[in-house]
Amino acid sequence: MKAAPFDYLEAGSANEAVHLMAEAGSDGVILAGGQTLMPLLALRMAMPSVLIDINSATDMAGVTANENGFRIGARTRQAEALIDPLVGRHLPMLPKALAHVGHYQTRAQGTVGGSIALGEPAAELPASAVAMGALVELRSRRGTRMVPAREFYIGPYMTVRADDEVLIAVHYPHWHDGTQLIFHEVARRAGDFALVGLVMLLDVRAGRVERAGVAWFGMGPTPIAAVSVERALTGCSLDTLDPRELAQIALTEVEPADDLHASAHYRRTVAARIFARRLGMLAGEMVA
């Protein structure tokens, strides 16, 4: 349980991190909150030669509003985002997701960008970013690019981020203030990764779904955008929609696997049930 040797460098700003990553080549790893990287180092599942610590890069922390929505700096602590007034007021889905991320003690250090960059398929923040239609801001010496979260994840812990790119921030679009939110996670214990998780945003006006964002976690090799059910939901009236039928459509894109914790069959069954139940409850409440 001791990490292999590495060099440690401190980046005082985002640009310094970008510079150090370019110098380090493919052997450099960003150290943010360390709540996943440190176990990987201890278990020697990761053996980078250079760690670039961004904890003192204060320009990478904080939440700001812009014309398209809200930008959360990658180094913003999960515990900070959880109680941030801008997040609470304008991105209310995030606190729901953040409350399930790790534990009190790990959220104190763990960062929003760290979780997004890692791409654990059963984690809350990547799936929330996919459901909300967030953009990931990647910077390298070659420039800055914005990648939709829906195109960012390509496999378990695999993203389109190049070796020399640093995840600088996550940009969340604004959803209408009255948007209905469903966040449902099934896990063995508090703080565990999900066996099945659902993130759903429904912008409902006058009883009709104007816009839907739906993603699954723990249901495939990446967070899964449930685009078929988003299309099916859009334009639906809450008083006539069929939650069970929509739940089947919501499983179109999932590819759950059998593992130690649950079978694929269990995951599909539970996913369909929580989708139908939560959507049915929401529709019932709003129609009544």
Place this chain on the structure above:
Amino acid sequence: MSLHFIEFELNGRTVEGTCEARRTLLDYLRSDAGCTGPHAGCEHGVCGACTVIVDGKAVRSCLMLAVQANGKAVETVEGLTDNEQNLHPIQKMFREEFALQCGFCTPGFLMTLVALDRTEPRPNAAEMRAALSGHLCRCTGYQGILRVVDRLAEETR
């Protein structure tokens, strides 16, 4: 492998020394600074036995590098009292409620509860319980520990 000079505050006194980049704060506290209160349980962030307070926040010392403690204020269970006859109020409650048996996990539980106790506004019982999900205890069955939580929550009201 880089070597680093570090200086930080440990339970009110200044500690300085040199460490390898890969040295965790937990190992530094136990082996270099002589504070064996934080316990090395799982050493990968699951069990909570190594929990310490860094700049006011309860964190896992096995998931932090010693070099990252440079310039910070670290508190361990040793900092709660300097005298066995004069335990910290939460330590007293642990004794009174039989909230420990072998005691291996206790320093971690204590540091989380002390951090919560200082939080404004004070968390309620449910929030404190949720925070304790980050700690494992193999002896007590948790009931004694949860009685301490109830007493702390009662005090607040």
